Each structure stands twice: as C-alpha cells, then as structure tokens.
Amino acid sequence: MKGTLKLILKFLLLVAGAAFFFILFPFAIRYGVPAYVGFLALLAGTGTVFRLMCGKKSFRVTLSLWLGGSVIYLLVALPLILRGVQPLTYLSLNPLNLVLYYLSYPLRLLGVFFIGLIFMRVISPVEFLRWGRAGLQIALAFRAFEYSVNALEETRRALLIQGEWPDFAGGRFSLFLAGKAVKASPVLVATTFRNIILWFPWAWICYNALVKKISERGEK
Amino acid sequence: MIFTYGVNGTSLLERIAVPLAPERFLLITGVEDRGFGLVGGILAGLFPIEKQETVPQIEALMDLFTGDLEIFEPGIPGGSVYLGPDPERHFLFSRVLEEIFAHTGGRGDPGAVLGVFSLGKAFLQRRISTLSGGEKMKVALSIAFCGAFGLIVLHGVLPWLDRPGKEILLREIVKAKGRGGCVVVLEQEIDDLIADADKLFYYDGTKILAYRSGFRSAGMRRVDAAAGLVLAAGSAASRSSGPPAVVAFDSVRFQYESPKEGGRGKDVSGSDGSEGFSLRDVSFALDSGKVYGLHGDNGSGKSTIAKLILRAEKAAGGAVFFLGKDVSTASREELVRGICYVGQFPEQQITMSCVEDYRMRARRMKNPLAEELLGAYFRGGGSLPISLLTPLQLKLLILADSAASSTQLIMLDEPTWGIDPSGQADLLEALARIIRTAVSQGRMPPAVLVISHDMRFLRSLGAETFQVREGRVIKDPGANRKRATATGKKARERKG
Numbered sequence: 001m002k003g004t005l006k007l008i009l010k011f012l013l014l015v016a017g018a019a020f021f022f023i024l025f026p027f028a029i030r031y032g033v034p035a036y037v038g039f040l041a042l043l044a045g046t047g048t049v050f051r052l053m054c055g056k057k058s059f060r061v062t063l064s065l066w067l068g069g070s071v072i073y074l075l076v077a078l079p080l081i082l083r084g085v086q087p088l089t090y091l092s093l094n095p096l097n098l099v100l101y102y103l104s105y106p107l108r109l110l111g112v113f114f115i116g117l118i119f120m121r122v123i124s125p126v127e128f129l130r131w132g133r134a135g136l137q138i139a140l141a142f143r144a145f146e147y148s149v150n151a152l153e154e155t156r157r158a159l160l161i162q163g164e165w166p167d168f169a170g171g172r173f174s175l176f177l178a179g180k181a182v183k184a185s186p187v188l189v190a191t192t193f194r195n196i197i198l199w200f201p202w203a204w205i206c207y208n209a210l211v212k213k214i215s216e217r218g219e220k
Numbered sequence: 221m222i223f224t225y226g227v228n229g230t231s232l233l234e235r236i237a238v239p240l241a242p243e244r245f246l247l248i249t250g251v252e253d254r255g256f257g258l259v260g261g262i263l264a265g266l267f268p269i270e271k272q273e274t275v276p277q278i279e280a281l282m283d284l285f286t287g288d289l290e291i292f293e294p295g296i297p298g299g300s301v302y303l304g305p306d307p308e309r310h311f312l313f314s315r316v317l318e319e320i321f322a323h324t325g326g327r328g329d330p331g332a333v334l335g336v337f338s339l340g341k342a343f344l345q346r347r348i349s350t351l352s353g354g355e356k357m358k359v360a361l362s363i364a365f366c367g368a369f370g371l372i373v374l375h376g377v378l379p380w381l382d383r384p385g386k387e388i389l390l391r392e393i394v395k396a397k398g399r400g401g402c403v404v405v406l407e408q409e410i411d412d413l414i415a416d417a418d419k420l421f422y423y424d425g426t427k428i429l430a431y432r433s434g435f436r437s438a439g440m441r442r443v444d445a446a447a448g449l450v451l452a453a454g455s456a457a458s459r460s461s462g463p464p465a466v467v468a469f470d471s472v473r474f475q476y477e478s479p480k481e482g483g484r485g486k487d488v489s490g491s492d493g494s495e496g497f498s499l500r501d502v503s504f505a506l507d508s509g510k511v512y513g514l515h516g517d518n519g520s521g522k523s524t525i526a527k528l529i530l531r532a533e534k535a536a537g538g539a540v541f542f543l544g545k546d547v548s549t550a551s552r553e554e555l556v557r558g559i560c561y562v563g564q565f566p567e568q569q570i571t572m573s574c575v576e577d578y579r580m581r582a583r584r585m586k587n588p589l590a591e592e593l594l595g596a597y598f599r600g601g602g603s604l605p606i607s608l609l610t611p612l613q614l615k616l617l618i619l620a621d622s623a624a625s626s627t628q629l630i631m632l633d634e635p636t637w638g639i640d641p642s643g644q645a646d647l648l649e650a651l652a653r654i655i656r657t658a659v660s661q662g663r664m665p666p667a668v669l670v671i672s673h674d675m676r677f678l679r680s681l682g683a684e685t686f687q688v689r690e691g692r693v694i695k696d697p698g699a700n701r702k703r704a705t706a707t708g709k710k711a712r713e714r715k716g
Binding site: 124125126129139140142143146150151154155157158159160161162163164167169187191194195197198199200201202203204205206207208209210213214216217 | 261266267269272275278281282285299301302304306308309310311312313314315318321322323325349530531532534548552553555556561563565567568569570571573606607622
C-alpha cells in the first residue's frame with residue numbers, strides 16, 4: 001500500500017538501525033576514533049533523512065525533547081563519570097572510552113529515535129492487516145504510537161499558546177529558552193501520556209467495531 | 221428498539237424507545253449529556269463493551285461503556301455504523317486511503333468512496349492528522365455512507381459541515397433510506413433536517429419523548445438572551461476611543477510546509493484535496509467590543525487564521541498585528557495576556573489532570589476572573605477528572621483558564637459542537653462575564669472572533685461575518701449588523 005519496500009525489509013531496516021545505534025555500538029569501541037567518526041556520520045545521515053521526510057517542525061520537537069532528556073541524563077551521568085563507574089559488565093573501558101561511552105549515550109538514543117520515526121513514516125499500518133486479528137492489533141498499537149506523536153505536537157502547541165513552552169519563533173534561541181524547553185519537557189510528556197489514555201477507550205471501541213465489520217465481511 | 225442502560229447499579233437510560241425500522245429517518249434532539257451520546261452508541265451496537273483492566277484515570281469513563289444493557293425490543297438487523305461528534309475518534313489508521321481500505325476490504329474504487337462527499341482523489345494520500353475537523357468528518361461520513369448498513373447513527377456531525385456538506389449529508393440520508401436503511405440522527409442543529417425526518421423525538425436527560433417545539437424554544441431563548449448580554453457588554457464601552465484594531469491582517473500569505481511523503485501540512489487545501497493550498501492575500505481587521513464570525517468551506521483555512529494570530533503558525537508573507545504590534549515581534553507573554561483561545565478540540569489544550577488543578581493555578585496566578593468563572597461553572601470542591609468532562613465543560617474550562625481581565629481578543633473555534641442550546645447559553649454568559657470584567661476595569665472590551673459553520677449561532681450573536689474563500693477573507697454583506705444592533709439594544713433595555 002505504501003512505498004515499494006516489503007514489510008519484512010522495512011522491519012529489517014528498523015532492527016538493523018536500532019541494533020547499530022544501541023546494541024552494537026559498545027563493540028565498535030575497540031576501533032577507536034574511526035568508529036566514533038563513522039557513528040557520527042551515520043547519525044548525521046539518519047538525522048538528515050529524518051528531517052527531509054518528517055519536516056522541520058517534527059525535527060525541531062524531536063531535538064527539543066531529546067535535549068530535555070539529555071540534560072536530565074547528564075545530571076545523573078556526571079557523578080558516575082567522576083567516580084569512574086564502569087557502565088558495561090562485559091567490557092572494561094579506559095577513562096577516555098568511559099567518558100565517550102557515557103556522553104555518546106544520548107546520541108545513540110537520538111539515532112534510535114530517528115530510525116524509529118523514519119520507520120513510522122515509511123510503513124503503513126494497513127500492511128499488517130494481512131496477518132488477521134494479530135495484524136489488526138499491531139495496527140491499533142501503531143495507531144496509538146502515531147496518535148501519541150500527534151498528541152505530542154498538539155500538546156506542545158497548547159503549551160506554547162499558554163506560554164509554558166518556549167517560543168522559538170523567528171529563529172530566536174537563547175539559553176533561557178533552551179532551559180524553558182528542558183523544564184517543560186516533563187509536562188509535555190506527561191500530558192501526552194494523559195491524552196493517549198483519554199483517547200484509548202474510543203480507539204478500543206472503534207477497533208472492536210472494525211473487527212466486527214471485518215468478521216461480518218467474512219475475512220479472517 | 222427499547223432498552224434500559226445502567227452503570228454500577230445506577231440507571232442512566234430508562235426504557236429508551238426508538239422505533240427503528242427500514243426506510244426510516246429518525247431525528248432526535250435534546251439535552252446533550254453523557255446519556256445522549258450513549259443512546260447513539262447503544263442503538264448502533266457499539267456499547268456496552270467487555271470490561272477491561274484499565275488505568276485509574278479512565279476507570280469512570282470505561283464504566284460508562286461497560287454498563288448493563290437490558291433490551292426489551294431488539295433493533296434491526298443488517299449491520300450498523302455510528303459516528304460521534306468528535307471527528308478525531310473515528311479513525312484507526314494514518315491515511316485516508318488506509319482507512320477506506322480497512323473498511324471496504326480493498327473492494328471497489330476508494331476514490332469513489334470519497335466522491336460521496338465531493339472530496340477529490342488527492343485526499344486519498346492525505347494523512348488523517350493533517351485534515352481539518354470538517355474534512356475528517358466528511359471522510360468519516362463518506363466511509364459510513366459507502367457501505368450498505370441496516371442502520372446508520374449520526375451524533376452531532378452537522379456543526380462540522382459547511383453548507384455543501386450539509387446538503388450532501390441530507391441527500392445521502394435520503395438515499396440510504398431509499399436503499400432500505402434506517403438513519404438515526406442525534407443533533408442540536410435540526411433546522412436543516414426537520415423537513416425530511418419521518419419522526420422527531422426529544423431526549424430530556426432520561427427518556428425519549430415525542431418532539432414538541434416548546435422543548436427547544438426555552439433553550440433558544442436563553443441563547444438569544446445570552447447573546448444579547450455579550451453584545452451589550454461589548455457595546456457598553458466601544459464608544460470610547462482606543463487602539464484602531466485589536467487584530468489586523470495585512471496581505472497575509474501562508475502555506476504549510478510540505479515535506480515529502482505528505483508529512484505535516486496541507487490542512488488547508490483545494491476542494492480536491494490537492495497540495496495547492498494557500499492563504500493567498502488575507503487582509504481584515506477586528507475592532508474591540510465587537511463580535512465577528514468567520515465561516516467558510518471545510519479546509520479553507522479558518523482555524524489557520526486563529527493559529528496565525530496566536531503565532532502557532534508563521535505567515536509566509538504580509539503581517540499580522542495584535543494591538544498594533546506585529547505578532548512576529550510581540551513577546552509570548554503579550555499574546556498570552558491578551559488572547560483567550562478555545563480551540564476546536566479543547567481536550568488537546570488541557571494540560572492538567574483535574575478541574576481543581578486549574579482552580580489552584582488561577583489562585584497562584586492571581587487571576588480572579590478565572591477563579592470566578594471556575595467557581596460559577598464547576599461548583600463543589602471535589603476533584604473533577606478531565607476524562608468525565610462533557611464538550612461544554614471542556615470548553616468552559618479552557619475559556620476560564622485563558623481568560624483574564626487583560627484579555628483583548630477571545631477566539632472560539634467551532635464552539636457549538638457537542639453543545640445543546642442551554643450549553644451555548646452558558647458559554648455565551650461566560651463570554652459576557654469576561655467582557656464585562658474588562659470594561660469594569662476601564663479597559664477596552666475584547667473583540668470576539670467565533671469560527672463556526674453554525675450561521676444561526678453567528679446570527680444570534682449579531683456577528684459581523686467574514687468568509688474564507690479561495691485563500692482570501694471576504695466580508696459578508698452587513699445584514700447581520702442590523703440584527704446585532706437590535707439585539708444589543710434589546711439586551712441593554714432588559715438590563716437597564
């Protein structure tokens with residue numbers, strides 16, 4: 001229905017991207033600087049693809065949320081770095097790699113965000129319908145995720161109108177606004193979750209109605 | 221169909237009798253409470269659903285849908301479809317084409333499905349999230365009317381439709397009836413439908429009664445009286461001098477960004493749904509103390525105009541002025557202080573968990589007007605969860621929260637959906653309070669901009685109306701102004 005790639009291929013791309021950014025990265029440490037350069041190049045490439053496919057606004061919101069989360073993460077990570085706490089149980093990192101590992105964590109998470117959101121863009125939930133009722137449930141989960149992305153944007157807009165979210169209009173940027181974004185991020189995320197919870201009962205009712213309709217049509 | 225419905229031992233609907241039959245069009249109007257919504261869902265076989273393990277925030281909401289239904293006389297066979305007043309709720313998929321595909325099983329031409337409501341084939345590739353409220357409703361209606369259902373139940377869909385949409389809906393209802401179906405419409409705006417309905421009923425909050433015109437007239441009188449209060453409050457001080465315009469658009473152009481794959485955007489489009497959208501050359505002004513109406517076809521850009529004033533979207537050319545200042549250079553605080561905005565989906569504006577949180581915020585922000593409004597419309601100290609609020613309560617909550625004595629512009633986007641005449645009167649009375657407060661503190665009365673398809677509502681407010689058409693805003697002939705003056709005069713006489 002959407003795009004020419006097969007569903008399985010899209011899944012493979014998702015898994016490969018997530019694996020590279022999150023799971024395999026620690027193993028690349030042994031290759032030193034080239035591994036980091038390669039990682040950053042791939043992150044920039046993925047980010048560019050995401051920006052082109054999803055638009056400036058989505059890109060900016062993703063970066064704002066990521067930034068908010070990263071600041072909170074760094075507050076937690078800093079004492080661990082200073083105390084030299086080894087993050088991996090299967091690998092002992094030298095001090096430089098240890099710092100790089102901790103600092104690269106938000107970047108790897110950003111890579112996973114990019115890959116996941118690109119996946120959402122190239123896939124169509126209707127592709128899952130061929131898997132019967134299980135497929136329909138995946139479609140519902142998919143819709144819930146997409147709704148959450150939309151709800152996030154709507155909530156951000158609501159917070160902006162209420163003056164709670166920083167207004168970067170006209171390319172204005174300052175540390176104060178960045179700090180405001182970090183401060184408002186938890187409210188944004190919590191409100192988005194609340195909106196998803198409120199949305200779900202009706203989605204569940206629509207889902208059941210569709211299941212009934214499909215079974216009446218005699219499809220499996 | 222005759223049924224009784226109760227939740228946790230409490231009866232909500234007692235022996236509701238709706239004479240469903242093939243080739244019949246039934247029109248039900250009445251009190252827009254939770255029961256009214258349940259009637260439609262039960263008739264269509266949507267409720268009750270099985271009990272679910274749920275989270276505490278929506279336990280009470282889920283209880284409504286998982287109650288005890290006792291049927292004394294069954295409905296009609298042949299499958300059913302239900303559309304409720306919130307178009308956000310009708311979709312399970314990302315794109316219009318996917319939604320149609322899932323509902324039709326891929327049979328037939330999806331373009332023909334949209335053709336029912338004169339939506340072009342370009343809509344097929346549109347993301348649901350980029351459609352305007354009215355466009356969503358038209359897509360949902362197209363899907364509903366393309367199937368051969370024994371029963372079609374529509375609740376509160378009319379406020380979303382433009383004039384051509386309303387005409388098509390009526391035509392499709394007659395066609396569905398001709399195919400042997402039964403159509404039940406639960407609606408507040410019944411004037412356009414009444415002539416074609418086979419039977420008309422009134423829901424009084426507990427039971428269904430045969431309709432008498434007296435049922436609604438009290439509510440409509442309240443709307444007119446409240447509209448008079450709004451006008452009286454605005455005109456009381458509008459004679460004094462002040463800034464030239466609260467809002468002014470000067471040759472404004474706008475276009476949503478259009479990333480590949482149709483990502484965000486094009487929620488304003490041509491009637492064919494193509495990507496050739498634009499607000500091309502928008503120039504108009506809103507003066508303080510006056511009420512304005514903005515109407516136009518679905519997807520013509522009405523809500524976008526509100527977003528441009530709020531600087532939630534950025535103009536591609538020209539300038540938008542608020543109190544004489546270009547909004548692109550105004551501080552966010554100036555806009556927050558001066559603009560009170562209730563969007564078409566108010567639940568999306570609610571960022572707190574319960575009404576009590578809003579009361580506390582009003583106290584913390586030292587906003588006595590918000591406190592007063594919350595006290596008037598949300599009585600009792602209990603914590604009322606957001607999940608249980610009706611559309612009217614959601615709108616009142618947002619109105620109260622964003623109103624302040626410094627408010628200079630009030631914008632209501634599709635304020636009448638999900639609200640009965642009595643609720644409309646409540647909303648207008650709240651509006652009048654906000655205006656009176658500004659005037660009593662020696663400020664200019666705010667301008668009011670109502671974005672709506674409900675021309676009766678706009679007329680009752682005596683609004684000066686603008687139409688958004690082909691990317692421009694055109695002022696309607698001044699017939700409404702005469703009514704405004706007359707209604708305002710009457711209200712002043714009543715007060716004085």
